[in-house]
Amino acid sequence: xxxxxxxxxxxxxxxxxxxxxxxxxxxxxxxxxxxxxxxxxxxxxxxxxxxxxxxxxxxxxxxxxxxxxxxxxxxxxxxxxxxxxxxxxxxxxxxxxxxxxxxxxxxxxxxxxxxxxxxxxxxxxxxxxxxxxxxxxxxxxxxxxxxxxxxxxxxxxxxxxxxxxxxxxxxxxxxxxxxxxxxxxxxxxxxxxxxxxxxxxxxxxxxxxxxxxxxxxxxxxxxxxxxxxxxxxxxxxxxxxxxxxxxxxxxxxxxxxxxxxxxxxxxxxxxxxxxxxxxxxxxxxxxxxxxxxxxxxxxxxxxxxxxxxxxxxxxxxxxxxxxxxxxxxxxxxxxxxxxxxxxxxxxxxxxxxxxxxxxxxxxxxxxxxxxxxxxxxxxxxxxxxxxxxxxxxxxxxxxxxxxxxxxxxxxxxxxxxxxxxxxxxxxxxxxxxxxxxxxxxxxxxxxxxxxxxxxxxxxxxxxxxxxxxxxxxxxxxxxxxxxxxxxxxxxxxxxxxxxxxxxxxxxxxxxxxxxxxxxxxxxxxxxxxxxxxxxxxxxxxxxxxxxxxxxxxxxxxxxxxxxxxxxxxxxxxxxxxxxxxxxxxxxxxxxxxxxxxxxxxxxxxxxxxxx
Numbered sequence: 001x002x003x004x005x006x007x008x009x010x011x012x013x014x015x016x017x018x019x020x021x022x023x024x025x026x027x028x029x030x031x032x033x034x035x036x037x038x039x040x041x042x043x044x045x046x047x048x049x050x051x052x053x054x055x056x057x058x059x060x061x062x063x064x065x066x067x068x069x070x071x072x073x074x075x076x077x078x079x080x081x082x083x084x085x086x087x088x089x090x091x092x093x094x095x096x097x098x099x100x101x102x103x104x105x106x107x108x109x110x111x112x113x114x115x116x117x118x119x120x121x122x123x124x125x126x127x128x129x130x131x132x133x134x135x136x137x138x139x140x141x142x143x144x145x146x147x148x149x150x151x152x153x154x155x156x157x158x159x160x161x162x163x164x165x166x167x168x169x170x171x172x173x174x175x176x177x178x179x180x181x182x183x184x185x186x187x188x189x190x191x192x193x194x195x196x197x198x199x200x201x202x203x204x205x206x207x208x209x210x211x212x213x214x215x216x217x218x219x220x221x222x223x224x225x226x227x228x229x230x231x232x233x234x235x236x237x238x239x240x241x242x243x244x245x246x247x248x249x250x251x252x253x254x255x256x257x258x259x260x261x262x263x264x265x266x267x268x269x270x271x272x273x274x275x276x277x278x279x280x281x282x283x284x285x286x287x288x289x290x291x292x293x294x295x296x297x298x299x300x301x302x303x304x305x306x307x308x309x310x311x312x313x314x315x316x317x318x319x320x321x322x323x324x325x326x327x328x329x330x331x332x333x334x335x336x337x338x339x340x341x342x343x344x345x346x347x348x349x350x351x352x353x354x355x356x357x358x359x360x361x362x363x364x365x366x367x368x369x370x371x372x373x374x375x376x377x378x379x380x381x382x383x384x385x386x387x388x389x390x391x392x393x394x395x396x397x398x399x400x401x402x403x404x405x406x407x408x409x410x411x412x413x414x415x416x417x418x419x420x421x422x423x424x425x426x427x428x429x430x431x432x433x434x435x436x437x438x439x440x441x442x443x444x445x446x447x448x449x450x451x452x453x454x455x456x457x458x459x460x461x462x463x464x465x466x467x468x469x470x471x472x473x474x475x476x477x478x479x480x481x482x483x484x485x486x487x488x489x490x491x492x493x494x495x496x497x498x499x500x501x502x503x504x505x506x507x508x509x510x511x512x513x514x515x516x517x518x519x520x521x522x523x524x525x526x527x528x529x530x531x532x533x534x535x536x537x538x539x540x541x542x543x544x545x546x547x548x549x550x551x552x553x554x555x556x557x558x559x560x561x562x563x564x565x566x567x568x569x570x571x572x573x574x575x576x577x578x579x580x581x582x583x584x585x586x587x588x589x590x591x592x593x594x595x596x597x598x599x600x601x602x603x604x605x606x607x608x609x610x611x
Contacts, residue, residue, distance in 0.1 A: 200272030408457025409541030553578025
């Protein structure tokens with residue numbers, strides 16, 4: 001048995017019973033994918049991930065990649081190499097690609113349901129396998145030349161990276177100083193240093209295609225300050241024949257890993273410092289021959305943010321299931337109602353606070369899964385519209401709104417629940433490497449940091465996805481919640497809590513919007529908004545998750561009559577998750593609203609020396 005425990009029953013329940021995703025199967029671009037086929041895909045993916053993919057998870061943590069500063073190369077552990085080969089040979093990664101690139105046309109909701117499993121079993125492997133997926137961005141934005149490169153990335157299963165961050169710039173991408181110099185033959189030479197580059201160097205693929213943001217120099221009208229002055233370049237590790245894709249291993253391009261970070265977690269993922277143009281030119285091509293780098297890169301970033309939220313949820317889910325298994329076996333203490341010294345010892349699932357903790361873990365993991373798949377259901381609409389040659393602006397807007405919640409809220413809730421509840425279920429044993437929890441906790445922390453920290457997600461959520469969008473997307477989701485509350489359902493107490501929480505959330509957004517408008521007269525009031533954007537992000541995450549859980553709970557209630565055995569227990573558990581989450585999370589939104597309304601400028605006026 002490996003560390004990974006999937007929850008396939010919950011995945012299929014959410015996909016088909018709650019969100020009705022079977023409606024997009026067997027039609028349009030998914031005409032070859034019916035529900036039976038979809039369930040077979042999920043089952044096969046579960047088997048692969050719970051065995052071969054999950055096997056080297058701990059070994060990769062204990063024996064991370066080795067960096068050789070002389071050759072500036074990275075050697076990946078052999079067990080990780082074997083699992084990577086198993087995954088690439090399985091062709092399941094083709095679920096994420098369009099047919100034009102040799103993929104299997106698959107609705108995003110089913111894709112993310114499948115990818116949850118590899119992200120829970122061995123997330124670094126998913127990241128190492130990003131080359132073909134990144135090729136889609138190259139293909140969609142590229143010239144005929146770039147589309148040939150994209151096809152090579154898929155056919156030859158190259159690795160790929162997204163290269164943004166610089167040592168002095170950090171999250172301020174627009175402050176990047178890496179230069180791109182035009183050459184007479186139409187190529188560019190890239191010069192600079194980037195850091196925190198996932199999968200920047202490895203020895204599992206014959207080539208790596210780096211997608212690099214750099215600032216053009218020497219070209220009139222481009223390369224100005226800020227993010228708008230950045231362009232996106234394709235920079236290979238090795239040069240290659242453009243027509244055949246044959247890699248010239250004797251023609252090493254001038255891009256090297258000059259350091260591999262020593263990290264708290266996710267150690268088997270080689271996070272590199274990359275240096276361009278040190279000693280030899282780093283040759284690249286301008287993607288699409290247009291200077292539109294930040295918009296092009298955001299197509300990669302948005303996929304990465306969805307991936308991070310899915311990874312966070314998947315890690316919490318397997319963490320909870322490991323904790324549940326331990327709690328059912330761990331005998332300690334007597335039942336609280338039989339405190340006599342000679343009372344029989346019971347498993348810790350008999351203790352009230354352990355049950356509180358388990359229900360908190362269960363409901364949070366299930367809420368985050370629904371959040372991911374609900375977001376993916378909007379992506380289904382975007383995907384269907386694209387296949388029909390049209391644009392679904394409403395679906396694109398709602399997806400944009402939900403991504404900061406998936407990434408920011410999802411990663412925070414998963415990390416804190418793993419660290420404060422899941423590990424605690426194991427007691428002192430959870431602190432040991434005998435169980436996977438301590439690695440889960442370390443590996444999950446990065447989810448709150450990369451692809452934009454939680455604070456960045458909060459600012460993006462409020463300023464761009466609500467204010468700049470003029471409330472259109474949040475209005476669509478709010479209307480869905482209102483329509484749900486206007487209908488009848490069996491979880492009446494939970495619906496009342498949801499209604500109050502929806503009012504609190506609306507008042508929070510309204511108050512911040514008013515403060516923002518008032519900042520035109522009193523600019524310092526803008527600080528009050530900044531002090532609360534993360535609060536609003538988390539509150540709206542709680543609201544949407546509670547709504548989805550209550551929907552799921554009521555579906556489960558409708559199916560409970562006549563159910564027996566394990567299915568009856570599963571449905572009862574879904575109802576309990578909805579009730580627990582609504583009763584423990586939603587009342588907190590009133591307190592959050594009151595704290596937001598009481599915000600002062602004291603924190604900003606405090607002298608720096610007083611901290």
